[in-house]
Amino acid sequence: EKLPLYFKGSVITGFGRGSKQLGIPTANLPVEELEEELKDIPIGVYYGWANVEGLENDNVYPMAMSIGWNPFYKNTKKTIEIHLIHHFERDFYGAELRAIGLGFIRPMCDFKTLEELVKAINDDIEYGKKCLEKPEFKKIKQDPFFINKQ
Ligand code: ADP
Numbered sequence: 001e002k003l004p005l006y007f008k009g010s011v012i013t014g015f016g017r018g019s020k021q022l023g024i025p026t027a028n029l030p031v032e033e034l035e036e037e038l039k040d041i042p043i044g045v046y047y048g049w050a051n052v053e054g055l056e057n058d059n060v061y062p063m064a065m066s067i068g069w070n071p072f073y074k075n076t077k078k079t080i081e082i083h084l085i086h087h088f089e090r091d092f093y094g095a096e097l098r099a100i101g102l103g104f105i106r107p108m109c110d111f112k113t114l115e116e117l118v119k120a121i122n123d124d125i126e127y128g129k130k131c132l133e134k135p136e137f138k139k140i141k142q143d144p145f146f147i148n149k150q
Pocket residue numbers: 011012013014015016017018019020021024025026027028082083084085086087088090091092093
């Protein structure tokens with residue numbers, strides 16, 4: 001496997017699929033700059049850590065990340081959408097987001113109903129948070145990628 005995954009980029013507008021309305025906003029990253037990192041990465045849902053520069057002291061939060069196919073590029077490029085598991089008082093479009101993907105949760109799948117989708121995402125979040133408690137993953141919160149801004 002290709003884990004861990006290191007991603008950084010300025011948060012862009014997504015597809016307006018209403019993630020926020022579902023209570024699960026996802027910060028989208030520009031894929032043009034991440035082609036190398038995304039090459040050969042299986043699409044699906046991952047967990048890890050993420051932070052946003054200038055937001056709440058650059059604190060590092062647990063995250064759930066979906067890597068899928070991007071309809072904008074006729075599904076020839078991938079998308080990255082990151083849900084930080086924390087409540088923010090404001091949006092942070094344009095800010096630099098950094099994420100380290102540590103584990104694979106599940107492949108992409110189609111859900112019959114919105115309720116099933118929301119349930120699956122909430123399960124992903126709970127599972128990811130639990131995995132991140134393991135000492136070997138917890139210590140990645142202190143990774144130089146977040147601290148020194150390398
Ligand atoms: P879009 O389609 O533009 O991605 P979303 O409904 O997915 O819209 O909302 C994503 C935006 O919400 C992010 O770009 C960010 O500015 C904001 N946001 C607020 N809280 C969070 C959070 N906990 N995780 C991710 N994004 C968040």
